Amino acid sequence: MSTAAGPSRGLPDIRALLAHPAVVDNGRRFGIWFALLALMVVGGSLSPAFLTPTYLLTIVAQASIVGVAAIGVTMVMITGRIDVSVAGVITLTGFIAVGIMHGNDKNIVPAVAAVVAVGLAVGLINGYLIAFWGVESFIVTLAMGATLIGVAELYTGGFTFGDPAPAFVNFFAWRPGGIPTLALLFATVAGIGLLLVRRTTFGQRLFLIGGNYRSAYLSGVPIRRTIVLAYAAAGVCAAIGSLALIGFAGVPSGFTGLGLEFQVLAAVVLGGTTFEGGRGGIAGTVAGVLTLAVASTLVIILGFPFAAQQVVTGAIIVAVGCAYAASLRKEE
Amino acid sequence: MEEAAHDDQIEASGPPFLRVIGVRKSFDGVHALHGVDLDCLEGEVHALVGENGAGKSTLIHVMTGVHRPDSGSILIRGAERHFRQPSEAEQAGISAVYQELSLIDDLDVAENILLHREPRRWGPLLNRNRLYDDCRALLKDLEIDVDVRAPVRSLSIARRQLVELARALSRSSSLVIMDEPTASLTIAEQEHLFTLLERLRKRRIAVLYVSHRLEEIFRIADRVTVLRDGAKVRTMRVSDTSKAELVELMVGRSLVHELYPQRKPLPAPSPGAKPALEVVSMNSPGRLQDVSLKVWPGEIVGLAGLIGSGRSSLLHSIFGADRDSRGSVLIAGREIRVKSPRQAIAAGMAMICEDRKLEGLAINLTNFANISVTFLNSRLGIFHVGKARSRAREAASRVALKARLVDPTRLLSGGNQQKVVLAKWIATKPSVLLCDEPTRGIDVGAKAEIYRFLRGLADEGVAVLFASSDLPEVLGLADRILVMSEGCLAGEFPDAQTATEDQIMFAAAGVEESDRKSEPA
Amino acid sequence: GSSNTGSTGPGTTVDPAKVYADCQSPDTAKATALVDTSKFKKAPPWKIGLAAGYLSNDGWIAYFIQEIKYHASTNPNISKVIVTDAKFNASKQISDIEDLITQGVSAIIYYPVDQTALKTVIDKANAAGIATIESAVGFTDMGTSSVDIDYYTLPVLSDVHLMQSLKGQGKIIQVLPTAGTVAEQREKDALQCVLSHYPNVQLLAAEHGNFNTPDAKKVAQALLQRFPQIDGIASVWGEQDLGIASAFLAADRLKNVTFAPANEPNGWLKWLIDHPDKNNGIVTGPVTLGGLAVQQTVKILNGEQISKGVFQDSKYIEPGQISSIYNAGKSDSYYFNDMPANWQP
């Protein structure tokens, strides 16, 4: 025939190799891990102590707040929806937790139960509105977050009353075998998340819904129930994140959770879970969370000013997001 | 190839308006076109025929810049052109009515017809008065009766098709491409279209006309090109060929019935027997009117009709996927509540949807995920991957899926994708199988396999109700044929083997038996 | 004022008094100007507007507002306090104050999201005969009067104590409140001035702890990693110090570090009492400022002559004395105050 094309100058082989589906696919799946590795290498070369297990675990513990919340949001985002009410949940449940604990070890169990219950309730409401009423998820969870913060203010009247119980604080200050309990908490929640997403019908359904809502519906997947459950999981994870925040700080967390929703979002997206849904997973999110945590530690270690930290975070999100999106587009 | 093209040319007055040479195009490893040649002469109606999935629409997309060919070239009046966008093809004088409607629902009729060519004032300002006046004049000239200010969202499929037609004809193009323009038109509307085509011919405009209805081609076309499996089979003058020859060229075998499995006469249902599926008085506002039907175990019933006649709506309603519909559904004589596909599945129904990518598959997931979707209902919620995998493997092997379970479905050919859909449904062991265009966009080999498979299921006692726009398929596969028109059942052919395409067409296009006599043959 | 007994270590060649004299708040002089308030004099009952720049930030603000409400309630001439919340949105605070003007309040107490941004609307209020009293975020000569903690003097006091404890030698880090706030700016300036007297003290880094515990802890963890030796912490907010302390504890480097005296959230007091070896005293930034603001407002509404600015003194409290303001029955976020029990949250 005519014009069989193919410019054969330069590096056709490498390009062909890079465009190979397997390479693209794995690059996408593991790219964030490579980024994490690269950051650690940079960190290690700058500060030898950086790569010590103690310090790395400290970073994991730091990241656990965003991390735990991100696990739940990942499930929501696999279905092609979003949850930005995380900060509202963290703030409200934070007040509830210390309010109930009131510095008394006896109250830990009811406090934790109440916190989880509130997270669950918020998740169920979000999920109900989104799954049964078909409300646009971004805007509704945005409004939900704002309302929850209002409720938190109303509940407290602006005061934080109560304290975390000593045993609670001590538990999170504990490092059994050198591993901070917060890191263990993160690992546990991530592990459960991984199991839920990979090994349960619920997890499988998340992908089916995100992959093609219509076909999932027509194949008898209980769409609404699954979406409601995903939001419930996100609510519970956010509530646990709030406990982690109190554990980390050792004091009432007050309004320090504000703005966390976007950190969570950034971590999930860096981990390869797209807005369109049907892709990604918990492992990627864990990598995304750690990458952001290591990056933000690095910029402090490098002595960058606050402003540069912001710019770097933004640039990472833009760069990784664009690269990921471009690789998906090539596939089409 | 060159010679072939010369042979078929009617007049050799300069280069043809458009010539396509050796065009290839593949999607994710599916070769939609491999080396197609075609030319369109001024003042000529050139028909393009081929089975579902032969590559007709893909060829058109390449000609209009929607897709870029992998290789091959397009010549306009002898000069090679590379269209990167539809707008470039449009500037070169090519306009098209695409098979899938390409209107913008949120704009009104006039805005759609003149989209991107609006009359302007002082640069970018929309001249609304002229927009509506021009459109009104245009529609009047074309004798199409649609309100220019009506939002497209509110129009029926047939009206949208007419608007689409008006849009293509409003461009002063040298080549008008029409991809199955009559698929949703009534007989009267079709006739009208043919007079419009006559006008185009007189104005020495080239027309490329795609249709499944061979009679149409013999009425209006000068030449016809047959595509099969993405390759050109032959181009010839219409006057030099016959319907039988075209069919043979399209299907690629002389004996059509080889494609379709043998039908065994069904035993008459015993007095106490219950139909596998019974639908009583199904209604859906704006879509269905009082449809009742029965399908017996082991029977394959074909649903024929024009596009938009309500076949898909009916299947969706039966399957519980249309919340607005009212009516009863009985499975094996027991009335069931179907308010969602979930309930329908639980009652033993399965449904193969019309558009695989939109409704049937999550193409970015693996075959395993897509097949296992229907049996994810283990009690504890724990997903026994091993068990599920063996079940999926079993289903896949039953449909002879030629792909691994771990492959992303996106990488499969259309036929194999359809087998994935089949596999997920047979894994539920349904007693009633609903199929909407079960062989759309897949190659002949895979089609034959699917026909055999459906027949096999029927022989096992499954009741099959399938909708299809491919009349030979309906005639060849079904035991009994129901025809739909405008949301109602418009006819029944109890024995498919004795029905003819013409009879079905007339019933589908909404012409009463009495009118038919007066229609030109 | 404070009195430092003065150490006699080898590095301390500096007299704290000299540093205090040199690092004078830029605001004190201006604050003494007298203001004639006759045009703001009004017959009671008075309605007082309180335009908050933000409410939901930290415990201190909550107690400060409660103090205002309490002291207003004790004055029979004050009929009502109307609170608005700008939520860190400078533009909304302008609207809020406009709304208060519309409602014809007698005087407006406000703490700005951003001082300068409010200038016009404050002038407008004054022109309408409404007195405006800035409070809590730092002296300004804008408006009728300013009732403040001196955000310059407070860190100077704290920093000098730190330098003295370090005996004029060592490496320190500074943990600042939220970037862009007045307190942050003044703290930076104050430390710079103090450091100029202690050439042997090296400022390793300044990072933001945002007035809160978790952020300060994260920052401290990174700084611990970055610098093998940190001798002192310049942070004047107890809530930040709680996070810093917990990071140092976890890294097992608490013993080598000295904390600058910070302010008095109950949790920090408790921590200091629990860790007497780390107890370096505190410098107060009392929430009773709220009461002072109400007093000043009442003076203005009575048409009395006032001085432009009033400062609630920041006091240094010796390590041994801090138990006097610690309240064991209260939560960590409690601030020592002068309200009766039924006004305590």
Next chain:
Amino acid sequence: MSLLTATPRGAPNSVVRERLDYATVVRQLQLYGVWVGLVVLVAIGLTAHDFTSAGNIQNLLRAVAIIGIAALGQTFVIASRGIDLSVGQLMGLVSVLAVGFMHGDASLIIPVVCVTLALGVAVGIFNGVAIVTTGIHPMILTFGMLSALKGIIFLYTDRTRGSVPPVFRQLDLGQLGPLPWSVVILGVGAVVCWFVFTHTTFGRYVIAVGSNEPNARKAGISVGRIRVAVYAISGLSGAVAGLILAARLGTGFPLAGQGLELSAIVAVVLGGTSFAGGRGRMLGTVGGALLLVLLSNILNLKQVAPYVQDVITGMIVLAAITLYTARRAR
């Protein structure tokens, strides 16, 4: 007689599908909800003392201008099925830079205005180009941009800095007849945007792209260019809003733009523009911004405690959005 007027038998197909169903109700709500809301609020407002005073009305209008202008640009973006989260920080950056560059010097006004407007457009173009070329989801891209812009603001200044010349402050304080200049700008902007949206080909193309991108492409519309253009418009409107913010504050406050993007988006949605794209209501957007500001004003005048205000506002937005965007999930 036309061949095509013969009414088909049975004819459910040719019935114009404008039944009074759920979707229609939602559409009506989207069209008129914001105005109904405004009427209700005004009625409540009238019971508040001094609500109708000239001073209060002007305050209201001034407060609307900034959000309203940013929301106008956002309307284009949302109608095209995108979103721009970066516009709040862009406003902050523009205001800080404008104030910093002018530094009280009136002769610099014109160059500074030009430069900052160009900056806004440039940021918008960057957003648009990145979205079009890589296919990244606009929410991610513009969120990254938000972080980056915030950082850039703080690189430039970490404290309140500079002042604007008095003439420039007239943008907020000065009046044309009874209307503050900023409101005049909002009004002109709204009319221009409305006009562009409904009376130019560009507006039609934005709808087409938001409604059905592949079909818009088939019709010959350069989808990429339209997308870049809507983000550029959003950038421009963000820059204009940023300049008014600078005039209103009179100083460069680094945190000034924080969160304003969300208010703008809420205003757009309240105004009836659909997140699903293909539909935009410029005047509704202005109504939405007015609604937000009016709500805050009335709650203030009614002396509702701030915490209660937050809950009420949140609930109203939640309810409105639920009603607006609810469709029958299937």
